[in-house]
Ligand SMILES: [Zn+2]
């Protein structure tokens with residue numbers, strides 16, 4: 001039996017050796033046919049199912065929205081994390097908001113009003129509301 005793929009921490013947009021697959025031609029992405037080292041086609045399954053998703057985070061005092069890339073695949077627990085879990089708190093949201101611009105946040109301030117998470121966007125383009133979701137409002141979904 002074939003071993004499961006290792007999850008990779010880095011870039012899912014660039015064709016890596018692993019993407020050539022044993023059944024491929026040894027030079028190009030097995031799925032989209034783009035050469036090793038180049039960028040996968042936008043619709044390539046490697047990109048679409050990549051272990052990442054985007055989150056739109058707004059700093060509420062200035063209104064500035066930044067798009068943060070979270071390098072973990074969206075799963076059944078993700079909504080909970082962003083609503084009632086750790087990422088529902090301003091301290092983590094602040095961290096991610098700064099990180100989205102390549103900075104590190106200097107302060108750790110807990111709260112629920114400084115940052116809003118508008119939506120998560122999955123690699124296939126699906127958007128999932130976070131702060132306006134019933135889960136976040138404390139209603140039953
Ligand atoms: Zn590809």
Ligand SMILES: [Zn+2]
Nearest residue numbers: 089091110111
């Ligand atoms: Zn906190």
